[in-house]
Amino acid sequence: MKLTGTVVIPLASPDDASTTARAAAPYLGTADKVVLTYVVEKGGGAPDKASLEQMEGYAEKVFDAAREELADAETEVETRVLYGTSISKTVFDLCDEVGASSVALVPRESNRLFKLLVGDRVRPFIEDNDIPVVVFPSDD
Amino acid sequence: MTDPDDELAKDLGLLSALTIGIGTMIGAGIFILPGVAAREAGPLVVVSFVIGGGIAMINAFAVAELGTAMPKAGGAYYWINRALGPLFGSIAGLGDWMGLAFASAFYCIGFGGYLSDLLEDVAVTIPAVGSVSLALPSIELATVSLPSITVPEVSILGVEALGFSLLGWSFTLGLTDVQVGALIAAVIFVGINYIGAKETGSIQTVIVLLLLGILTVFAVAGFLSFDYSLIEGDLAPEGAGAILPGTALVFVAFLGYAKIGTVAEEMKNPGRNLPLAVIGSVAIVTVIYAVLVGIMVGVVPWDELDRFTPVSQVAEIAFFGPLAAVGLGLVTFAALLATASSANASILSSARINFAMGRDKIVGSWLNEIHPRFATPYRSIAVxxxxxxxxxxxxTVEALAQAASVLHLIVYALTNLALITFRQSNLPEYDPDFTVPLYPVTPILGAALSLGLIYFMEPQQIRLSIYFIIGALLWYAVYARRHTKDAGLLAEYVREESDELPDAAVSATEAVSPDEYRVMVPVSNPRTERDLVELGGAIAKAKDGKLVAVHVVTVPDQTPLHVAAESEAFEDGDHRLLESAREHAEETGVPVETHTVFSHRTLEQVFDSARKHEADLVVMGWGDEGRLSTGRAGTVTDELAQNLPCDFLVFDDRDRDASRVLFPTAGGVHSELGAEVARALRDTVGSEIRLLHVADDPDEGERFLEEWAAENGLDDAERVVVSGDVEEAIETEAEDASLLLIGAVGEGLLSRLVGGSLVYDVINDVDTSVIIAEKARNRSVLERIFGDD
Known part of the structure; x- marks a missing residue:
């Protein structure tokens, strides 16, 4: 299977970025463009969990980790820092904006406690999607 | 960087910002302090609150101005560091951080008080076990008596800093039920911020509006139970002199408005919303405090108000009949909510301050790592x-309240001084949307009142603040000074004006400024100026440092220096020379500053200037300062030349470029300095470096040179090992080189140069340009901190 058109890849942390980029790389040969994105979760009127500037710096680290894995890919790679109260909705808005043909992600290992504490991050992607979402297996 | 148009990134509106301010402040003022403070000041405690609000308001103006000029994470710390430099930045950052930790502990104690009150009478019946009381336990571990050790009295500026009994009391090691409740609260609030439980703006707003609603009901009920006889007669039983100590105690209730500043970067339209939120929240809480505390001392006699849960106590009287249980429940609920929101906001903004300090490298980046799962600054929050x-x-509740206030007051005073610095420096990029009224009266008053209020704190807290400042200074000297870069506006100002300011002020500023590598180039000869500046610039660039061009104008002995400084005869060459030095330095792409000094003794003046401007390296022309002084060789003593103020490079320019460098070495500190120069030339102008080592045993020589080159980052240089006479070898090898770079042998190069007895005759026999490197003895850490005098 190969991905075509523009592929949006949401990333959550430097480790997640490495894992996801590594898993996605073999499938990206025929894609026109890959858009890596990090969503800074906003409170919508409450102060954020961390300083904006701090999160923007963090997003750069996340992108660097992914770029390292995608260094050999011939596809054009673009990065976008986004802000939103809902991560999945923000990512799908981006898909509309860039005319993406698919979203690709690797679910992170999680457990009930994590899901209870921070919410299930993957489920909204595969329940509320209006374009194809490709879930790669993680190699680690 | 944030895109200024990104509406989604900046989502704090006016109401959100106001509720952050009000939500943080109101927890302390109403629910915790009235009891403690009324016992201190009597019914006039209302005046204490109003004065506290006034002081907060004057400081709020400064926060509003600086916040609209620089809406950056970190707030007060950021502004102070930027204006006054990292020394004060360290005090402000650590002060704000610890102040918030004290305040959070204080809010948690407040929460714990109401929690233990609530649980005291609650028992749960569990089948099989029976009735279990939920009352929080007191934990008593041990009673400890410490021996008495008296520290001798030391009087600093009339303030007794030490001179108290350091140890020598006995206390019970253990926790009260209130402290147990406070620890439970702290675990919850820290945990919430650690995992970053999702908060939405509406929750914060709802909490604050709910609080205001409950307080209104409480105020009305209290007003109806108001007993005038309680405040008739003596309004100031503790004397009017107790009002200001009362203010010192309750000031912690106003530590919320500045927190709006720490989240300024997230605000929509900060130019309008930030001043409104900061000033508005102080105005609103001051009115609420005055009204509610006024009512409370009219319901319960001032000397009987509860130390931990005054509001519950008043509510028990104010709500009577069938309303009693409901009223008490509502008020307890409000108290828990209010103290929780205060603690939560404080923990959150302390992480912002840590981040801002990390950005300036005043704390390590370890502290500000983001959690890969929770996307929170988890280490900062955990610490x-x-x-x-x-x-x-x-x-205790009083000690925590005052400790929080003292540290915040220091920060507020510095904030006002930062504002004055920004205003006076006329920076074009300093363009606040809001400006304090009546400048400069307001910020001066703000600084004076903030420091003045500290006077009314308990001696223990004043001592604490002195220790804290000493601690912050040590932190700066030991850690921050080595890492941080930006010197701050004030230091820049002092440096720029250094020709007019007293030497002591300049040296002091240099001594406390961050360790920036400074290359000083004395220029006096138009022929050599360009080469010296380019060489100095190359090294400054390699070291990420700064170039200081100093024009030493030699004045005949009979002309007084101040006359020379004003005389046009000495002025003309000076401007052109420095201007062209500045241009050449800018071409190399390093920051530059220029100075002119008038002196009778050129070489001594170079040494003095090197000390005054804290140069790490002086790049000096050979025929220039050296030979000028030769005529007065008697004045250059060996002692002077052997105590180099910093590293020296002496450059004898013979119109040859630096493309092929010959660098003979036999090891030693001076050669290490030479290696730094070689690396800088290699990296900035692409010089080819050839290392030469003269040894009797070629194999051993080869091994030595290979190792030495690797240690000094020159492993890519060509290596030549020959045996025989050193000077002859240099001479032969120099034939196809354009520059000879050579380390001094032993100390006192300059005295020999000046005295005419050269280290190597070879220098006269080669036709390359020559650089001689001499390293200064290492200055100790203490000398670095306190200057060299």
Whole structure:
């Protein structure tokens, strides 16, 4: 299977970025463009969990980790820092904006406690999607 | 960087910002302090609150101005560091951080008080076990008596800093039920911030509006039970002199408005919303405090108000009949909510301050790592949490309140001074949307009142603040000074004006400024100026440092220096020379500053200037300062030349470029300096470096040179090992080189140069340009901190 058109890849942390980029790389040969994105979760009127500037710096680290894995890919790679109260909705808005043909992600290992504490991050992607979402297996 | 148009990134509106300010402040003022403060000041405690609000308001103006000029994470710390430099930045950052930790501990104690009150009478019936009381336990571990050790009295500026009994009391190691409740609260609040439980703006707003609603009901009920006889007669039983100590105690209730500044970067339209939120929240809480505390001392006699849960106590009287239980429940609920929101906001903003300090490298980046799962600054929150736990177990409610206030007041005073610095420096990019009224009266008053209020604190807290400042200074000297870069506006100002300011002020500023590598180039000869500046610039660039061009104008002995400084005869060459030095330095792409000094003794003046401007390296022309002084060789003593103020490079320019460098070495500190120069030339102008080592045993020589080159980062240089006479070898090898770079042998190069007895005759026999490197003896850490005098 190969991905075509523009592929949006949401990333959550430097480790997640490495894992996801590594898993996605073999499938990206025929894609026109890959858009890596990090969503800074906003409170919508409450102060954020961390300083904006701090999160923007963090997003750069996340992108660097992914770029390292995608260094050999011939596809054009673009990065976008986004802000939103809902991560999945923000990512799908981006898909509309860039005319993406698919979203690709690797679910992170999680457990009930994590899901209870921070919410299930993957489920909204595969329940509320209006374009194809490709879930790669993680190699680690 | 944030895109200024990104509406989604900046989502704090006016109401959100106001509720952050009000939500943080109101927890303390109403629910915790009235009891403690009324016992201190009597019914006039209302005046204490109003004065506190006034002081807060004057400081709020400064926060509003600086916040609209620089809406950056970190707030007060950021502004102070930017204006006054990292020395004060360290005090402000650590002060704000610890102040918030003290305040958080204080809010947690407040929460713990109401929690233990609530649980006291609650028992749960569990089948098989029976009735279980939920009342929080007191934990008594041990009673400890410490021996008495008296520290001798030391009087500093008339303030007795020490001179108290250091140890020598006995206390019970253990926790009260209130402290147990406070620790539970701290675990919850720290935990919420650690995992970053999702908050939405509406929750914060709802909490604050709910609080205001409950307080209104409470105020009305209280007003109806108001008993005038309680405040008739003596309004100031503790004397009017107790009002200001009362203010000192309750000032902690106003530590919320500045927190709006720490989240300024997230605000929509900060130019309008920030001043409104900061000033508005102070105005609103001051009115609420005045009204509610006024009512409370009219319901319960001032000397009987509860130390931990005054509001519950008043509510028990104010709500009577069938309303009693409901009223008490509502008020307890409000108290828990209010103290929780205060603690939560404080923990959150302490992470912002840590981040801003990390950005300037005043703390390590370890502290500000983001959690890969929770996307929170988890280490910063955990460290702050640990400090809060410690404070809860050690402090009483009064001590925590005052400790928080003292540290915040220091920060507020510095904030006002930062504002004055920004205004006076006329920076074009300093363009606040809001400006303080009546400048400069307002910021001067703000600084004076903030420091003045500290005077009314308990001696223990004043001592604490002195120790804290000493601690912050040590932190700066030992850690921050080595890492941080930006010197701050004030230091820049002093440096720029250094020709007019007294030497002591300049040296002091240089001594406390961050360790920036400074290359000083004395220029006096138009022929050599360009080469010296380019060489100095190359090294400054390699070291990420700064170039200081100093024009030493030699004045005949009979002309007084101040006359020379004003005389046009000495002025003309000077301007052109420095201007062209500045241009050449800018071409190399390093920051530059220029100075002119008038002196009778050129070489001594170079040494003095090197000390005054804290140069790390002086790049000097050979025929220039050296030979000028030769005529007065008697004045250059060996002692002077052997105590180099910094590293020296002496450059004899013979119109040859630096493309092929020959660098003979036999090791030693001076050669290490030479290696730094070689690396800088290699990296900035692409010089080819050839290392030469003269040894009797070629194999051993080869091994030595290979190792030495690797240690000095020159492993890519060509290596030549020959045996025989050193000077002859240099001469032969120099034939196809354009520059000879050579380390001094032993100390005192300059005295020999000046005295005419050269280290190597070879220097006269080669036709390359020559650089001689001499390293200064290492200055100790103490000398670095306190200057060299």
């Amino acid at each position: 702050t949490g640990a400090i809060i736990f410690l404070f809860i177990t050690l402090g």
